[in-house]
Amino acid sequence: MKTVKIRIDGPGGMSMPEAVLKTAYVSGMDFEPDERRMRIATDGTVELVCTKSPYMVHVKMQVPLYGHLWVMADNLGDGYTGDFVDFVSEATRSYIAHAKRFGEGILLSAKTQGHLDAAIELEHMANRGADTPDNRLYALSHAIYAAEGALVEKAQQEAYAHPRSDLKLGCNFFRFTSPSARYAKFFANAFDFATLPFYTGRTVHQGPGKYDYAYIDKALGYLQEKGITPKGHPLWFGHKEVNAKWLFDLDYPQLRKAAADIARHHVSTYKGVVDVWDSMNEAHDWANCFELNQEQLVDLTRATTDALREANDKATSVVNICLPFAEYVAGRYNCYGALPEHLRSPLSYFKAILEAGVDFDVVGIQLYFPNRDMVAVSKLLDAFAALGKPIHITEMGVNGGFRVKGNAGSTWSQMDMSDGTWHGGWNEHTQADWMEQFYTIAAARKEIQALTWWDFIEPSFSGNGAFLYEDENPREMYFRLLALKKRLIAKE
Numbered sequence: 393m394k395t396v397k398i399r400i401d402g403p404g405g406m407s408m409p410e411a412v413l414k415t416a417y418v419s420g421m422d423f424e425p426d427e428r429r430m431r432i433a434t435d436g437t438v439e440l441v442c443t444k445s446p447y448m449v450h451v452k453m454q455v456p457l458y459g460h461l462w463v464m465a466d467n468l469g470d471g472y473t474g475d476f477v478d479f480v481s482e483a484t485r486s487y488i489a490h491a492k493r494f495g496e497g498i499l500l501s502a503k504t505q506g507h508l509d510a511a512i513e514l515e516h517m518a519n520r521g522a523d524t525p526d527n528r529l530y531a532l533s534h535a536i537y538a539a540e541g542a543l544v545e546k547a548q549q550e551a552y553a554h555p556r557s558d559l560k561l562g563c564n565f566f567r568f569t570s571p572s573a574r575y576a577k578f579f580a581n582a583f584d585f586a587t588l589p590f591y592t593g594r595t596v597h598q599g600p601g602k603y604d605y606a607y608i609d610k611a612l613g614y615l616q617e618k619g620i621t622p623k624g625h626p627l628w629f630g631h632k633e634v635n636a637k638w639l640f641d642l643d644y645p646q647l648r649k650a651a652a653d654i655a656r657h658h659v660s661t662y663k664g665v666v667d668v669w670d671s672m673n674e675a676h677d678w679a680n681c682f683e684l685n686q687e688q689l690v691d692l693t694r695a696t697t698d699a700l701r702e703a704n705d706k707a708t709s710v711v712n713i714c715l716p717f718a719e720y721v722a723g724r725y726n727c728y729g730a731l732p733e734h735l736r737s738p739l740s741y742f743k744a745i746l747e748a749g750v751d752f753d754v755v756g757i758q759l760y761f762p763n764r765d766m767v768a769v770s771k772l773l774d775a776f777a778a779l780g781k782p783i784h785i786t787e788m789g790v791n792g793g794f795r796v797k798g799n800a801g802s803t804w805s806q807m808d809m810s811d812g813t814w815h816g817g818w819n820e821h822t823q824a825d826w827m828e829q830f831y832t833i834a835a836a837r838k839e840i841q842a843l844t845w846w847d848f849i850e851p852s853f854s855g856n857g858a859f860l861y862e863d864e865n866p867r868e869m870y871f872r873l874l875a876l877k878k879r880l881i882a883k884e
Contacts, residue, residue, distance in 0.1 A: 396472075398438040400451055400479045405525035407436025408453065415452040415462075416479075417722035420444040421471045422775040424737055425722035446471025450719075451479055452763065452812075458533045459813035461763045462717070466771075469493075480528045484515055487535035490767050494542035498549055504541030511535035540766045544829045547836035555882040556835055560585035560621065560842035561873075563859065564787075567849055568611045574864040575849055580618045582859070582873055587625045587786075587844055588612070588666070590658050591634040599638055600650065603657060612665060623844075624666045625786075626673035626712065627655040627696045632681035632728060644688055651692060652699040659703035668708040670756060670786060671697045676713055676741035678720065680729030686736055686744070694750045701751055711745065712756035712786045713738035716772055717764065742779055754841070755779055756786040759830075760854045763812035766829055777839045784842040785834060789854030790826045792867050793819035823857070824872040831873075835880040 398416050402408040416438045419425045429441040448466040455463060465472075465482035468489035472482075491508050500508070514531035518524045562585025568576060579586070588608055595604055615622050628651045629635070642650060659669060673679070675689040684692065693711060700709050718737035720726055726735065736744065742755060755776055762769060776783060815822050827845075834840045845859065852858040859870045 393441060393443050394475060395439050396442045396447070396449075396474075397433075397476045398440060398449055398451075398479050399477070400436070400438065400453070401525050401528065403526055403529065408451075412451065412453050413438050415450075416440060417450055417719070418442045418444060418447045419450060419722075421446055421448060421466070422739060422778075423448070423717055423772050424739055425450075425718050427724055427734070428722045446473050448472070449477050449479055449482070450722075455536065456529050456533045457816065458536055459815060459817070461765065461812045461814065462719070462768070463532070463536070463765075464768050480532055481518075484511065484528060484532045484535050487532065487539040487767065488512060488515070491535065491538035491542045494539065494546045498542075498546055500542060501545060504538055504545060507534045507541060508538035511538055536765050536767070540829070543767055543770055544832055547833045551832050551835040552879050555880060557882040557884075558841060559835055559881060560844075561831075561877065561881070562586055562621075562623070562842060562844040563848045564589075564625070564844070564846055565611055565615065565622075565848070568607075568614060571614055571617075575860065576614060578860060578864070578866060578870065579848055580620065582870065582877075584620055585623065585842055585844065586611075586615050586620050587623045587670075590624045590626065591629065592636040592639060592654060593634045595658070596654060597636045599636075600653075603661075605661070608662075612662075616665070621668065622666045623668040623710075624658060624662065624670065626670040627651075627658060627700065628671070628675075628692065629673035629679065630675060630681050630684070630728065631673075631679040635681065640682070644682075644684065647682060648688075648692055648695050652695040655696045655699035656703045659700050659707060663704045663707070667704065667706065669700055669710065670712045671700045671709045671752060673712045674714050676738050677726055677729065677732060677736045678714060679727050683729050686732055689736075689741075690745055690748050690750070693745050693752075694748065697750055697752045708754060709752040710754040710756040710784055710786065711742070711750075711752045712758065713741065714758040714760075714787075716757050716759065716776070717762055717768075739775060742776075746779065753781065754784050755781045756784045758787040758846075759785055760788060760846070760857075761790040761812060761814070761826070765814075766833060769830070770833055773837060773840070777837070781839075783837075783840045784844065785840065786842075786844050787846040787853075788830075788844070789846045789852060789857030790814070790823050791818035791854065792823040792856040792858075792869065793817075818856075820868040823867065824869040827869050828872055828876055831876060831880065 400408045417428045431439040452462045454460045463483050466486050511531050511534035514527045518527035562583050565586035672693045716738050721735045721737045847858040849860040850858045850862045
């Protein structure tokens, strides 16, 4: 353990505002955060307690012409071992190095090469004293664009040359009404994978042993007709808004038994029809409305995964997490439940259940706009791939921006907006760009076997993030996906 000092300069050479300085934290090279224990010196230098070696530094900041998001400095991918980091300079160096590495052996587009050249020249000018603070920030902006561009273009080369026959493209299928609805027709044209809602608040809301599968059966009829693979979500989820009320009256042994019984019933009822399941959802000190400790969360994961195996030993068991960068660990907060002495990140949760011998098949990762550039997302996927299991991106969404609807008397239902911006700001174009870039990167990674966007129609959890507006009109992203499928997915 040691103290590291971080200098974060803003425009004009002044230290960044205190609100920005307070976001800084350090992590290991696998993005495992240290809890943020900091002091801000009178000159604006941030002092952080660091237990990792080597380490990365993360700061949430406004990057000119790019957006407001977390930026990383990782010493060209090698991490830091010293006790001082000039953040903006080091982040620029790091992204330039990543751009060059991703660009090796391919001809970069004029756009990406231009960003890389601009980053190098502005960094050189800053080092020579020419408008140094401002040029450093603009060099950083170009460097991030260049690194992302090189990453995506490398992925395109791989993914386009080797279309996948084993990559599922999906979305949740929570609002099916009839086969004649445009919702159903648009869905079947785009996807071969559909997530169905098995929350206890919908399926056992009437009491223990009283199952309500009316919507499931109705939706399954359509999916089977269209040859779309269904997935059940979830066998367990510790979020208070989706759980049956009677579960809150149980002590832990009773709760564990109820969870196993519910999981076993769901899986056995639909054996041979629904053979992919999210067997546990967000059990890593995040959504913990039943106030369980970390040992109980691992044990409950074992209970639901074992129940799945008992009911259908051929089913695919997915353990699903959210907030994969785990900034909540650095900030020491969660959604529900008491705060343990040391919060458990999604990655450390997976390591804990693997060490405990929990039997599951797939690492499930949620990726709502993660406030990160694509290079950071790709590096994070490396960390989860090192667990040695296939990966499903189980939920994702980014903001499509605000559009006034034209039909008289309508209203706009707007959920929480994504907390951050990307490529100049969210709108239908940047939403479609984000989807295309991420899906291309994912398709080039063989360990990723399924991509599930979370909402097909508004209102959406991610905030203006669905493929369809509430009137069932498609966003640009829908048509972009149809075009992208022709490049990423092998023809039958």
